[in-house]
Amino acid sequence: MISASQRLWRTSPLTYIALVLAALLSIYPFYYMVVIGTRTLDSINDVPPPLTPGGAFGDNFDRVLANDAANFVTGLINSIIVSSVVTVSVVLTGSLAGFAFAKLRFRGRNILLLAIIVTMMIPTQMGLIPLWGMMQTLGWYDTLYAVTVPFLVSAFGVFMMRQYASQAISDELIEAGRVDGASTFRIYWNIVLPALRPAAAVLGLLTFMETWNSFLWPYAILTPENPTLQVSLSFLSYAYYTDYSQVFAATAVGTLPLVVVFILFGRQIIGGIMEGAVKS
């Protein structure tokens, strides 16, 4: 019996070959980014194409810093600011609202929660054109407000926190807080928020990555003078499309932060995505 079950779940070498191949294909473009970004421009035209890194990264990145077509450093700083602010806000507003939906009683709770779930399914591009007009009216064109304020809250964040809070926090715990005379906000701050920490971390990581990588809206509302990192990369690649080593050096630098985050927290990120998939 044991042997039958073991035979059932054993893994053949072919499985490993296929998985290693898939892993190599996934990782190769990162490697390629490094190869081209560290090569001199001349060696890129070689046949066969270069397959190993070179030593010209410093030169290449100096060209990135020197040119003002894309303002790479401004873009990098802007992206750090915007992604951080959005992440903190999404986690706080999401956990606050998620806590209210999971643990507090109020009129209209179910219908409001349903409204949030419905908004999760609406394509984000739907409001693009009027939003662009609104930003002109508010005087936010080409400012960081335009790429920050609309994203301070997230329906997904509220929903995810609500799901986690309803199973991770017992009603007794909240009752105990009430008996001690704590206000609702104190209960949130001292009991609920610490208990939500694992889910908040995953939400924070996902939000940071999404904000860091978002393209269409920042591209529509910002200019090369005051870009986010992704917008800066796109203008760099338009203006210097023949100078691949420069563009790739910038792309590698812009990708590095997320790769580091992923190597450090990938396990949690993957866990969060897979759990979310089963529940929804």
Next chain:
Amino acid sequence: MSLSATTAPPSPAAPPPPDAASRRRRGYLLNHLDLKYSPYLYIAPFFLIFGSFGLYPMLRTAWMSLHDWDMIGDHSFIGIDNYTRLLSDEYFWNALVNTFGIFALSTIPQLLLALFLANLLNRTLLRAKTFFRMAIFIPNVVSVAAVAIVFGMLFQREFGLINWLLSFVGIDQVDWDGQRWSSWTAIASMVNWRWTGYNTLILLAGMQAIPKDLYEAAAIDGAGPWRQFWRITLPMVRPTLIFVVILSTIGGMQLFTEPLLFGNGRILGGNQREFQTLAMYMYEMGIENLNSAGYGAAVAWAIFVIIVLMSLLNFVLVRRSAK
């Protein structure tokens, strides 16, 4: 869990209140207000910001689409004229065909590959599980802009790696951005690279929820791995599959960054609009040309309707195949 910090009730410090009873009454009132109304305060940030920057623009898109609307000038009500114009607009149909073409080339191979990989990862005795999961997922971490830049280089005509590899099997240099099919393939390969791993993990999560004894019973009945996959795994992950297909549809119908950067930022997507997608056409009409914002809004609604119709179709097809 420490409750020590929660035990201090708000206490009025300076002059002692007239009597204990009225103080208690005030405390009760505050407590009552807190219980009854504070929840609205906690959900208010979401609804305020989403209402202003999410819902309102969306409704305004509908309103604008019924107008001849110049973003920096006048607008006049024209009813459904924008929509009737859409139906006879050759560029709109072109963008629709391109979007569906790229969508098919990205979604179908991607889902098959994701099913295959998820099935491989779903072995209980697999070593280095976490490593494989992370390696397969990592493309999703890279920004679309970076992916488009890297793949643009891989598909470069004279010295790109892909053409170099193809030369070994006797295929001459392909001008990837010169024709419809080749540009679709290049763009779809970016989407595939970035999303296969994500979909693999979602499907894997669905597969892991399948009770293991089903497989063991099937094995005892003499069903091989292939048969088990068809008879157990595939039917049981159907709900997850629906979810993945709908997500891919929503993403695929809004495809923008990959084709834009592949065409070096030209919103037309190729000299003859070979790879201009619906989202690019919306952007061209609504934001590049501010005087046709109303028409751009109509394109936005068209995209929305297409997404809804395709999601419904997906439901119906899957439901029917289940019977």
